[in-house]
Amino acid sequence: MSQNLTIDTDRLWASIIETAKFGGTAKGGIRRLALSAEDAQVRDWFSAACEAVGCTVTSDAMGSMFARRPGRNPNMPPIAIGSHLDTQPTGGKFDGVIGVLAGLEILRRLHEAGIETEAPIEVINWTNEEGARYAPAMLASGVFAGVFSLDYGHSRTDRDGVRFDTAMDGIGARGTAPLGHKLSAHFELHIEQGPILEEEGKAIGVVRGVQSIRWYEATLSGSDGHAGATPMRLRKDALLGTARVIEAVNRVARAYAPDAVGTVGLIESKPNSRNVVPGEVFFSIDLRHPEDATLAEMDVMLRDAITEIAAADGLGLVLEETWNAPAVHFDAQCRARIAAAADAFGYGHREIVSGAGHDSAYINRVAPTAMIFVPCAGGLSHNEAESATQADVAAGANVLLHAVLATDRALAEANS
Amino acid sequence: MSQNLTIDTDRLWASIIETAKFGGTAKGGIRRLALSAEDAQVRDWFSAACEAVGCTVTSDAMGSMFARRPGRNPNMPPIAIGSHLDTQPTGGKFDGVIGVLAGLEILRRLHEAGIETEAPIEVINWTNEEGARYAPAMLASGVFAGVFSLDYGHSRTDRDGVRFDTAMDGIGARGTAPLGHKLSAHFELHIEQGPILEEEGKAIGVVRGVQSIRWYEATLSGSDGHAGATPMRLRKDALLGTARVIEAVNRVARAYAPDAVGTVGLIESKPNSRNVVPGEVFFSIDLRHPEDATLAEMDVMLRDAITEIAAADGLGLVLEETWNAPAVHFDAQCRARIAAAADAFGYGHREIVSGAGHDSAYINRVAPTAMIFVPCAGGLSHNEAESATQADVAAGANVLLHAVLATDRALAEANS
Known part of the structure; x- marks a missing residue:
């Protein structure tokens, strides 16, 4: 019927x-x-x-x-x-x-x-x-x-x-x-x-x-400073550090082409004012790959890159994996x-x-x-x-x- | 007295x-x-x-x-x-x-x-x-x-x-x-x-x-896309482009060390969601140098860099100088x-x-x-x-x- x-x-x-x-x-x-x-x-x-x-x-x-x-x-x-x-x-x-x-x-x-x-x-x-x-x-x-x-x-x-x-x-x-x-x-x-x-x-x-999917939340902490009066050598610019992490997320995904993807979708910079060097940035990272094992490799590569960027830029780092879906x-x-x-x-x-x-x-x-x-x-x-x-x-x-x-x-x- | x-x-x-x-x-x-x-x-x-x-x-x-x-x-x-x-x-x-x-x-x-x-x-x-x-x-x-x-x-x-x-x-x-x-x-x-x-x-x-001070407002426009399902090769990620501009602003200031400074202080990414490739980012740029002539050189270097990044990443660009204080x-x-x-x-x-x-x-x-x-x-x-x-x-x-x-x-x- x-x-x-x-x-x-x-x-x-x-x-x-x-x-x-x-x-x-x-x-x-x-x-x-x-x-x-x-x-x-x-x-x-x-x-x-x-x-x-x-x-x-x-x-x-x-x-x-x-x-x-x-x-x-x-x-x-x-x-x-x-x-x-x-x-x-x-x-x-x-x-x-x-x-x-x-x-x-x-x-x-x-x-x-x-x-x-x-x-x-x-x-x-x-x-x-x-x-x-x-x-x-x-x-x-x-x-x-x-x-x-x-x-x-x-x-x-x-x-x-x-x-x-x-x-x-x-x-x-x-x-x-x-x-x-x-x-x-x-x-x-x-x-x-x-x-x-x-x-x-x-x-x-x-x-x-x-x-397979992993989500992360990251906060990079530097120091707010006057954009005109803080010499480049004295800055701890959390947004510059974040820019380098965004580039790194892209690099990790490209390293496992064509199936891997990596995205920074959410970003919140503080104090978010034109003439202040940003002292703190919160952002999300989304990494995916069809195979759990490959995503685990990407996770290691990502963590290494972020840790290195934070250390080189003198920034504090809190990185948390908030979701891991096999x-x-x-x-x-x-x-x-x-x-x-x-x-x-x-x-x-x-x-x-x-x-x-x-x-x-x-x-x-x-x-x-x-x-x-x-x-x-x-x-x-x-x-x-x-x-x-x-x-x-x-x-x-x-x-x-x-x-x-x-x-x-x-x-x-x-x-x- | x-x-x-x-x-x-x-x-x-x-x-x-x-x-x-x-x-x-x-x-x-x-x-x-x-x-x-x-x-x-x-x-x-x-x-x-x-x-x-x-x-x-x-x-x-x-x-x-x-x-x-x-x-x-x-x-x-x-x-x-x-x-x-x-x-x-x-x-x-x-x-x-x-x-x-x-x-x-x-x-x-x-x-x-x-x-x-x-x-x-x-x-x-x-x-x-x-x-x-x-x-x-x-x-x-x-x-x-x-x-x-x-x-x-x-x-x-x-x-x-x-x-x-x-x-x-x-x-x-x-x-x-x-x-x-x-x-x-x-x-x-x-x-x-x-x-x-x-x-x-x-x-x-x-x-x-x-x-001498110059302020700019920039908008990079790409395309919103699903963070899991949009292959890297098809993306137009406005936040990735912005990350590259932030790096370029830093490069311009460092090129005129020690007196030059350059800052991206304000950033607003849309739609700003963890699992969406950002389609549009608005941000500010602040460049300063004690000499007007040097700042004019920095302005040219900055514009060249941003134009090149937008073209390479397939992003739309609106760049406006909003303040020029000699x-x-x-x-x-x-x-x-x-x-x-x-x-x-x-x-x-x-x-x-x-x-x-x-x-x-x-x-x-x-x-x-x-x-x-x-x-x-x-x-x-x-x-x-x-x-x-x-x-x-x-x-x-x-x-x-x-x-x-x-x-x-x-x-x-x-x-x-």
Whole structure:
């Protein structure tokens, strides 16, 4: 009955456009930081839309939202479709959003087609995936999967010193759903955020896993001084030292080309005044590589470089590794169902490794998990100009739908 | 009668300590940005203190304050003692402050000694000397001296977009005193903000002039991208480009050692998120050298370097020179009176060139002007740990007092 089912492309696209107004920017992007007023708006919208097709929406102690459509077998753990509705400060309309809204579209389609699945279907909006407001990224899925403690999650602070739990309660996002309930499987549709699918003309990426990631926070401390009256020989310029570290991060990534990447994304210089030699700079470092062992080598090279720069410039150094996510390998059965669905529709597909972290990377620890990538223009993401075609998003959503249905059939057979 | 007059060292020190509470920081410094609530507090305090010793306090259209003590000859332009009460975001207790409060101490001493001068004595608090909130620095003295138009002064905006005139009216600092009234002379006592006097054990610096200064604002534009999924080869990282410019600014200053200095003091990276390749960075550059011709060479070297970096990294560049202050040479007579006063007290002194800009640099264009420097610990300034001894500040105030009195005697003789 459900073999020929497809999602409603126009309705899915309309919900992407409609929700893009919550935090919408002049340049066509979205600024919807986790647990902000804009995040509250999209959460309310999502909740109402799911309830309208007969779902029950609950939240857990990290504010993650679970919209559950009942199955024939109420004791069977749900098949989850999860991603996130928060964005970067100047994010696009697709990153995270299409994963949740494709899930909503699937709930709507199953509802109007009157299809009863064996397992419940649960569409999940994971809180604070981006890590833009609260580091580390994928915080709530990490707590769900037991990677972080609930206390750790609640006590994260943003750059203004506001705790996660304070912000969560500020928008009423905290719920009472038990933390970390069992899932039969977890599927996530996402834009690639890289150039490969577009370059090769493939509609679907079957994601093999996620590369290894390490995050660091560094503070270099020198001495504030008058920019006119402090001779160069007497300076301890923390920003000059930081400039040298930024160059070193680039050098480390280039040394492990073409797969390694290295980024200084966040920088705060003090006192940040035109005529004062900067006395203190705080900054982040992000290093990634598909192989854990290679990333460990990069870590050593980075630490050596920073230590040497600080010593040579007479600067104090505090360097802390704040996140270490080993490489992730997704479930083979889930990946096979994605590939089979793509084949059934005649979509071109290939295996691919995710350069970005995703909630699925943590959920993979507690449930069979896999991801579907669709192309985005120019590989551009975390950018207001982020763009994906209606056809590609629809293709991804159809593959998602049929990977879920195939999983449900397998569960029903195993249970019969 | 007034030859043996000295200021009250303890009272001067007490007023430095008392006013340091307006914007006082935990580390013993001051955060008192121009036209802020803290600035309003110190302005009220200063006004009341001057009125208590019989002075009339007025303000001009830039909010600069003039506390006038009448002389025998009401038609004679006043002898001015000027500096500033605003500070850097993490400034110290001495920069600017001692120049104004030594002036107040002189008003008090003349008042209690019942001394009548020929010319009026006017103690001036120039608005927004630091340039920390409103660029360029020395904004109000620049308008007073006709270097900038009043419209230009009023229309400067801080980094939050608040106009100067809006902030001025917000604390009621605008006055109706005619802009740019005539001064018979202008003296300014200031900490050196460099290491020379301390290293040589001299109490007094007779300032020959101020070095040449240029300020720039630069924006490098690349492209926001996902830190995990954007390959190094496809990046246009504006922060990496900025790091290279910071290194180049350092190289330009070192190429003209030992007198040249170069600083990137202000940096704002967008979107400033851990996992986004920075797409746009705004930053300031400050270059200085005692000779105009040398600074012009440095300007060429800097522009070549930035242009080359932007082109090599595929970044857009907007580079604007926002301030160009030629080298300043102070009045020979005023300097001689400072040296003579230092000799009379037996204070060691030397000629010195100011590395920092000062209100006196602009006032020198419209009135005979000179400055007195006193040592500060380690040459440290624009720093909460900025420090000067009570004895050195008192020595500077005594020299200031007698340079003013000598100027008054010369005016009286010329007028008789």
